[in-house]
Amino acid sequence: MALQDVCGLHNSPLFPQWSAPLSRSFMPENSTHLSGGGIHGEAFSTRLPGRGGLSPLEFYMPIAEYLTESPINFGQTSLTSAPTKLLEIDHLHPSLPSISLPPPTPFPVSPSVPLPFTLSHGTTTLGFAFQGGVIAAADTRSSCSGLVACPASPKVLPIHSHLVGTTSGTSADCALWKRILARELRLYQLRHHRRLSTGGAAKLLSHMLHPFKGTELCVAATLCGWDGDDEKHEQPITEKHANTPTNQMTASNSIVRSRSRICGPRVIYVCSDGLRLQGELFSVGSGSPYAYSILDSSVYWGMSVQEATEVAREAVYRATYRDAYSGNNVDLYHVTAKGWRRRERENLKEEYYREKERERRVIAY
Amino acid sequence: MEYLIGIQGPDFVLVAADNVAASSIIQMKHDYDKMFKLSEKILLLCVGEAGDTVQFAEYIQKNVQLYKMRNGYELSPAAAANFTRKNLADYLRSRTPYHVNLLLAGYDETDGPGLYYMDYLSALAKAPFAAHGYGAFLTLSILDRYYRPDLTREEAVDLLKKCLEELNKRFIMNLPSFTVRLIDKDGIHDMEKLPHVSFPSPPQTSD
Numbered sequence: 207m208a209l210q211d212v213c214g215l216h217n218s219p220l221f222p223q224w225s226a227p228l229s230r231s232f233m234p235e236n237s238t239h240l241s242g243g244g245i246h247g248e249a250f251s252t253r254l255p256g257r258g259g260l261s262p263l264e265f266y267m268p269i270a271e272y273l274t275e276s277p278i279n280f281g282q283t284s285l286t287s288a289p290t291k292l293l294e295i296d297h298l299h300p301s302l303p304s305i306s307l308p309p310p311t312p313f314p315v316s317p318s319v320p321l322p323f324t325l326s327h328g329t330t331t332l333g334f335a336f337q338g339g340v341i342a343a344a345d346t347r348s349s350c351s352g353l354v355a356c357p358a359s360p361k362v363l364p365i366h367s368h369l370v371g372t373t374s375g376t377s378a379d380c381a382l383w384k385r386i387l388a389r390e391l392r393l394y395q396l397r398h399h400r401r402l403s404t405g406g407a408a409k410l411l412s413h414m415l416h417p418f419k420g421t422e423l424c425v426a427a428t429l430c431g432w433d434g435d436d437e438k439h440e441q442p443i444t445e446k447h448a449n450t451p452t453n454q455m456t457a458s459n460s461i462v463r464s465r466s467r468i469c470g471p472r473v474i475y476v477c478s479d480g481l482r483l484q485g486e487l488f489s490v491g492s493g494s495p496y497a498y499s500i501l502d503s504s505v506y507w508g509m510s511v512q513e514a515t516e517v518a519r520e521a522v523y524r525a526t527y528r529d530a531y532s533g534n535n536v537d538l539y540h541v542t543a544k545g546w547r548r549r550e551r552e553n554l555k556e557e558y559y560r561e562k563e564r565e566r567r568v569i570a571y
Numbered sequence: 572m573e574y575l576i577g578i579q580g581p582d583f584v585l586v587a588a589d590n591v592a593a594s595s596i597i598q599m600k601h602d603y604d605k606m607f608k609l610s611e612k613i614l615l616l617c618v619g620e621a622g623d624t625v626q627f628a629e630y631i632q633k634n635v636q637l638y639k640m641r642n643g644y645e646l647s648p649a650a651a652a653n654f655t656r657k658n659l660a661d662y663l664r665s666r667t668p669y670h671v672n673l674l675l676a677g678y679d680e681t682d683g684p685g686l687y688y689m690d691y692l693s694a695l696a697k698a699p700f701a702a703h704g705y706g707a708f709l710t711l712s713i714l715d716r717y718y719r720p721d722l723t724r725e726e727a728v729d730l731l732k733k734c735l736e737e738l739n740k741r742f743i744m745n746l747p748s749f750t751v752r753l754i755d756k757d758g759i760h761d762m763e764k765l766p767h768v769s770f771p772s773p774p775q776t777s778d
Contacts, residue, residue: 416626419667475599480622483592483600495597 328531330493330522331361331372332501333428335471335486338511339542340430342370343518345493345526346535346551348377357534358551366391367545369404369431374490375424375478383425387411404431404472405484412482425478428488432541434469471541493525493532500524511540515549523554572744573618574706575605576734577674578727579686579699581720583755584676585727586686587735587765588616589706589746604750609635610645611758612678615655618703619671619691627669631655648677652687652695659693672703678754702734706742710734724753728762735766 331344344361347354359377363384364370371387373380390410394402402410408429415425475481475488487505489497500521509517519536526533538549572593577586592603607615607628613635617628631654639645646654652675662669673689688694688701700714713734722730731751738746751762 412622412625416622419622477594477621479620480624480626481592481594482622482625483603485600488599498597 328493328529329361329374329491330489330497330525330529330532331374331428331491332487332489332494332497332518332521333372333430333473334488334501334505334514334518335430335473336505336507336509336514338509338514339432339540340471340473341514341518342372342428342430342539342541343522344372344537345522345532345554346537347526347531347533349531354533360537362537362539364539364546365407365429365431366395366401368401368434368541368543369407369429370539370541370546372428372430372490374426376422379423379425379478380427383411383415384427386414390414403433404429404474405433407431408474408476408482408484411476412480415476415478416480418478419480423478425476426490427476428490429472429474429476430539430541431472432470432543432545433472434543469543489521491525491532493522493529496525496528497521515540519552523557526554527558572705573605574702574704574738574746574749575616575618575672575674576702576707576710576731577616577676577686577688577698577700578714578718578722578730579676579684580722580724580727582684583724583727583753584678584684584686585724585731585751585753586614586616586674586676587731587749587751588618590748590750590764591744591746594621601747606750606752607632608759609651609675609677610639612754612756613646613648613651614676614752614754614759615651616674616676616703617671618673619669623669623671627658627671628673631658647679647682648675648685648687649679649682649697651675651677652685652689652697656689656693656695659689659691663693674701674703676754678756680756684754705744706734706738706746709737709741713737732765739766 328349329345329347331342333340333342342362346356346358346361348356348359361373361380362370363373363381365384365388369391371384373384387407387410391402391407394410411427411429415423473485473488475483475485475490486507487501489501501517504517504520505514515538518538522532522536526536533554535551535553537551540547540549573591574589575586576588577584579585586606588605590600590602590604591598592600605616605618605624607617609615609632615628615631617624631651634654635646635651655673655675659669659671659673668691670691672691673687675687675689676685678684686698686701688696688698688703690703699720700718702710702714714730717730717733719726728751735749749765751765753760753762
């Protein structure tokens with residue numbers, strides 16, 4: 207089709223490459239391959255832009271085969287009469303150093319091993335924006351089917367100085383993807399001399415997760431951040447935003463209610479099935495309905511930092527009270543123009559007993 | 572659970588979409604805009620599976636804009652609709668099909684207004700009126716009964732309101748508000764969100 211040729215849209219490649227520059231190919235001379243240890247090399251190929259970058263944004267892209275293999279099979283040699291998948295990988299990525307493989311072991315490995323236990327994605331996380339910045343809060347219970355695997359896991363992970371992300375879903379996936387996102391944001395910052403906005407970070411994460419749609423990857427994150435200007439770099443004020451306060455790292459209470467496009471608090475929900483929503487209040491996880499009911503009635507834009515902390519803590523507490531998969535402690539982060547600040551982790555058991563004591567006293571009188 | 576509707580008049584197209592972004596039983600957003608502006612006079616309304624909608628619609632949006640940058644003139648609505656359909660069809664039998672239902676509405680200088688209905692199997696049909704979602708079952712017969720090719724703008728808005736009233740009455744889901752836009756030779760106009768308006772409002776030029 208003429209239109210396709212003009213747009214450079216070729217017949218759909220085997221896997222959609224969102225950031226693919228038109229000249230995308232696996233040319234060894236263009237790519238600097240970071241060869242890690244191990245027999246399988248790296249699970250991705252990174253391209254360091256030698257000459258000003260081939261495309262506007264280069265980021266992590268997964269290798270095709272790893273999307274179709276079950277994660278349990280990762281790293282196992284499969285017994286087949288056909289040539290092993292490892293050799294196919296070599297063929298598709300000539301940038302990989304040629305490695306000599308041991309002959310496939312004659313173990314009877316079934317092609318797709320089911321997961322040994324059902325994973326439940328239980329958690330309560332929330333994030334909301336108000337005049338004083340952004341509050342991100344979460345419980346700390348990592349559950350695995352009916353077992354509490356870890357009572358003190360951090361579910362709010364800082365990504366950079368002005369961005370934290372709450373995680374929900376599979377803990378390992380969330381931790382990994384947060385690190386990948388942090389790396390890509392840092393690379394962006396180094397290349398372009400400014401921090402990527404929260405919306406940009408959300409879009410980046412969403413596009414990086416898109417190839418894994420349909421697999422068992424499960425990440426539901428709320429990115430809570432403050433978009434502002436770096437100290438060294440002043441953004442030019444366009445006419446549209448001439449009346450909004452920009453490029454000032456002022457105290458948070460001078461931010462106007464009408465959201466400026468350039469700087470201010472941001473909360474964006476990103477999900478591994480592709481949903482990406484910007485808003486003012488999100489709660490994610492199995493305990494989210496309980497948290498929503500507390501937050502919807504109490505959160506308003508003009509609340510103070512003290513109030514906001516109280517409400518967030520209360521919401522997580524109520525959710526842990528009702529939801530079996532949320533519990534233990536509550537982590538709370540507050541993001542302002544100056545960066546994020548972490549409130550000390552609080553054990554909700556104390557709060558539970560305090561409430562029981564209050565009730566007991568009320569009944570007694 | 573999502574709803575799209577489009578009505579074509581003699582020199583305009585009226586489109587509306589609900590504003591709810593839901594995730595299982597929770598309404599995550601009440602003011603979500605499901606319309607994507609492809610060009611000055613073309614809107615793409617997109618519903619379907621959670622991530623596919625935005626990914627596919629933005630892909631089409633950026634490619635249409637790229638065409639304009641490369642060639643200096645914009646794609647016509649018919650061309651954009653066929654381009655969209657071709658992409659849907661190409662991905663349909665790949666490993667990653669897009670499960671999206673679309674309405675494409677646009678105004679062309681030579682051909683006039685056009686409304687194109689596309690579904691996730693990449694069927695394409697140019698229609699005088701169309702709707703997507705469970706709400707379509709309830710509202711298509713209203714459109715069948717009252718639609719005329721020479722509707723005025725006010726009459727089209729009235730017809731739209733009839734449909735939304737029916738949804739409020741009989742549809743099991745609560746869809747509190749709808750974004751309404753009108754496309755004519757002057758471009759895309761935002762109209763007041765329904766159903767808060769109690770009398771028909773003339774289109775306000777905002778672009």
